[in-house]
Amino acid sequence: MIGKRGRIGQNQYKTGGGIPMIRSDLRRVLFFLFAVLVIHSFSWGEEENVRFVVGDIVVEPGETRSGYLPVPEKNGIETRIPVTIMNGFKPGKVLALVAGVHGYEYPPILALYRLKNTIDPSSLSGTLILVHIANLQSFQKRIIYYNPNDWKNLNRVFPGDPEGTISQRVAYVLKKEVVDECDYLIDMHCGDGNEALIPYTYWMISGNKELDELSKKMALAFGLKYIIIDQSRTKDLSDSKYLGNTAVLFKKPAITTESGYLGKTDEESIVRNTRGVLSVMRLLGMIQGEPDMVSDPIWIDKYEVVYSEADGLFYPLTEMGYFAQKGEKLGYLTDYLGNVIQELRAPFTGIVLYIINTPPASKGEPLFEVGSVLNK
Numbered sequence: 001m002i003g004k005r006g007r008i009g010q011n012q013y014k015t016g017g018g019i020p021m022i023r024s025d026l027r028r029v030l031f032f033l034f035a036v037l038v039i040h041s042f043s044w045g046e047e048e049n050v051r052f053v054v055g056d057i058v059v060e061p062g063e064t065r066s067g068y069l070p071v072p073e074k075n076g077i078e079t080r081i082p083v084t085i086m087n088g089f090k091p092g093k094v095l096a097l098v099a100g101v102h103g104y105e106y107p108p109i110l111a112l113y114r115l116k117n118t119i120d121p122s123s124l125s126g127t128l129i130l131v132h133i134a135n136l137q138s139f140q141k142r143i144i145y146y147n148p149n150d151w152k153n154l155n156r157v158f159p160g161d162p163e164g165t166i167s168q169r170v171a172y173v174l175k176k177e178v179v180d181e182c183d184y185l186i187d188m189h190c191g192d193g194n195e196a197l198i199p200y201t202y203w204m205i206s207g208n209k210e211l212d213e214l215s216k217k218m219a220l221a222f223g224l225k226y227i228i229i230d231q232s233r234t235k236d237l238s239d240s241k242y243l244g245n246t247a248v249l250f251k252k253p254a255i256t257t258e259s260g261y262l263g264k265t266d267e268e269s270i271v272r273n274t275r276g277v278l279s280v281m282r283l284l285g286m287i288q289g290e291p292d293m294v295s296d297p298i299w300i301d302k303y304e305v306v307y308s309e310a311d312g313l314f315y316p317l318t319e320m321g322y323f324a325q326k327g328e329k330l331g332y333l334t335d336y337l338g339n340v341i342q343e344l345r346a347p348f349t350g351i352v353l354y355i356i357n358t359p360p361a362s363k364g365e366p367l368f369e370v371g372s373v374l375n376k
């Protein structure tokens with residue numbers, strides 16, 4: 001087949017009538033490519049990346065290594081965090097990707113395993129830290145929001161405490177081994193097992209212009225059209241609560257992304273995550289190519305989570321992505337005997353970013369979130 005193709009090619013050149021020129025041009029192009037390759041390999045030699053160490057995982061330039069970050073035992077409870085480090089040949093930025101802070105949020109988790117198998121560290125500049133499942137115990141027991149050992153929400157206990165309960169100790173390890181070691185961070189979430197959610201990104205505002213501008217670029221590069229301009233996060237370093245907010249408070253540009261819903265593992269949500277990560281990597285110069293920036297972002301400048309005031313059953317009356325008017329009824333709550341006890345209405349005109357789609361409602365837990373679209 002190869003010989004045959006070669007002959008067809010020659011015939012084509014002949015009928016075209018310009019063989020000598022095409023051939024010499026081809027030679028020139030080939031020589032040029034060869035020269036580029038040689039120069040490129042010299043430049044690798046000049047600026048080689050250095051060894052990268054996280055916990056007791058040691059990764060030489062050009063290597064990928066996976067292992068566990070141990071979370072020490074206390075009162076008989078311990079856990080570990082599965083991670084992969086991809087250390088590029090060439091120096092560059094250190095980007096941390098964290099999935100599974102909530103263990104029932106699958107597309108980001110599956111996306112990171114996919115990226116582990118597709119990114120080649122030999123063509124990578126800088127270093128990727130992949131935290132595959134931050135909250136392993138919640139993943140193992142298929143629990144939404146909480147860790148089943150202390151019933152705390154990992155994404156409310158940062159920066160953690162080495163002497164605290166298991167969620168606080170996991171947060172402490174993530175702060176020390178991941179936040180402190182990276183230059184940039186993406187905390188990758190989605191609608192939890194009970195949440196119907198449209199894809200969106202939280203752009204957390206720190207007040208530091210340069211830092212906020214970098215985070216904004218990451219948000220646009222990740223590619224989700226809805227971007228929340230989030231001014232509401234605490235500025236308290238000792239009680240930073242959220243992983244993404246912790247990174248921002250410690251001067252690391254960071255975003256929190258949401259892609260996926262209702263415990264599904266749909267291809268679209270997984271790909272939205274992998275595509276977003278690769279685009280941010282291009283933005284940071286870690287891989288070749290241009291980032292795919294959102295061209296028509298919809299900025300949300302105000303959002304409100306509406307919480308359940310009692311235990312019972314929640315009946316949603318609308319779907320994720322619905323554009324609600326202020327005061328519009330979006331769902332209702334009954335007690336366990338079937339009596340309606342609360343009607344839930346939109347606090348202002350805006351888009352339903354997520355809404356609970358399974359019956360259990362517990363006092364103090366979210367029922368839906370409405371975002372107000374910024375009028376430019």
Ligand SMILES: [Zn+2]
Pocket residue numbers: 101102105189190192
């Ligand atoms: Zn989450």
